[in-house]
Amino acid sequence: MPLADQQVVVVGGGPAGASAAITLARGGASVLLVDKARFPRDKCCGDGLTADALRQLESLGLRPDSVADWQPVREVFVRSPVGRTVSFPLPDDGLFAVVAPRAELDSALLDVARAAGAKVADGHALTGARAVPGGLELDVDGLGTVHAAYAIAADGAWSPLRKALGANQPGYLGDWHAFRQYFSGVGPAAAGLWIWFEPDLLPGYAWSFPLPGGRANVGFGIQRDAGIPIREMKDMWPELLARPAVRDVLGDSAVPEGVHKAWPIPARIDKVPLTAGGGRALFVGDAACATDPMTGEGIAQALLTGRKAAEAIIAGGRGGSAGDVAGAYERAVEHELFADHRLARLLSRALSHRKGVRIALRVAGSTDWTRRNFGRWLFEDYPRAAVVTPSRWRRGMFTGKGAYRS
Secondary structure, eight states: GGGGGGEEEEEEOOOHHHHHHHHHTTTEEEEEEEEOSSSSSSOSSSSSHHHHHHHEEEEEETGGGTTOEEEEEEEEEEEESSSSSEEEEESSSBBEEEEHHHHHHHHHHHHHHHHOOEEEEEEEOOEEEETTTEEEEEEEETEEEEEEEEEEEOOTTTHHHHHHHHHHOOOOSSEEEEEEEESSSGGGGGGSEEOOOOTTTTTTTEEEEEEETTEEEEEEEEEEESOOOOOHHHHHHHHTTTSSSHHHHTTTTEEEEEEEEEEEEEOOOOOOOOOOOTTTTEEGGGGBSSSSSTTOOOOHHHHHHHHHHHHHHHHHHTOOOOEEEEEEEHHHIIIIIHHHHHHHHHHHHHTSSSHHHHHHHHHHHHHHHHHHHHHHTTTTTTTTGGGGGGGGGGTTTTOOOOOOOO
16 A cells, blocks of 8 residues: 555654654655644753754754744853863854754744644544554544554653553663753853763763853753652752852852753663564654663654654555564664664763763863864764764764754
8 A cells, every 4th residue: 555545643742753754744654643732832851952963953844943042052061070171162164052942842843744744633642552454543532543554652751652552661760860940040151051060960960051041951860770769859959059060150140930840761772672563653762762871862863763763664655564664663773873872871881980070071171172073972963883883984974064054
């Protein structure tokens, strides 16, 4: 059956789901995207976009002027556990890092999906799913039972579709916990992007990511095995904000906005099933635990996995079976992410100790060349483990221009 005659349902309207929907619609598929939330909606996140994420957003057709609080970043400041601060400049030929609130970014991406031809049904939650001959049946609140040849699960760390199909991970609570609050009235130092490696957070860190109008996204992330329960992060927050290194950046006039929020971050894509339902359901983004285990960043990985899942379905629609689709997607994710993920996990262990962080920053900040290139590596200008994966090498990989040069 031609792909255009088979409906693909995308569950979840974040970056992974939008990327999948846009790619599918442009590939000729009939696409329905459902999400229990109504957009725009807030999403707990650091709001940072790496060079990889920016290039993918540009290729999808997202325009920066569609995101009101789009804030380019030109310099990153990293403070070690012993108080040494190193600055890492980013190239000015295009964009290599941006901060954009998820409420605005996700809504703008869904507009791109609609323009591409995808039907977006926000405010409609998935309530059940099961495999049937030739596809899946999905129970969607307000829409009834929807038949799909394939479904892409972009529905977060606790993926309802994964659970409905019996592929969930009982007892799994995420690899990271993160905590975030917006601030207004921040000082001039907060115009830069700051990362603090505080001794009691290692290998986690605290951050201040700049936003327009004297605002900032401020938060901290810790690994779950650090032994700090997520419920205790609320108690840590006032004391962390009062630390001199943080207060000096935010300034005395900084005022918290609204409520603070905490959320789990899944980061084990090489350890979870990527498909279910006989190959008819493909998991992407947080539902695939695709987040970088060293930084906790996941938007680039979400965009990538969403696109790869869509491409596998498009290719399978030309005569392939569900098994072919699932296999193609699993191979693509392994090729693109597994080596990076495993290297990041290894490096994260080194960052668990003050000495490891101190040595890393000393080496990274030793010369102008190392400072420039460490900034590009940190912000995923090229794959994390590119040096040891020659199959991904391409001309100009280490000297490429940034996104949105025009």
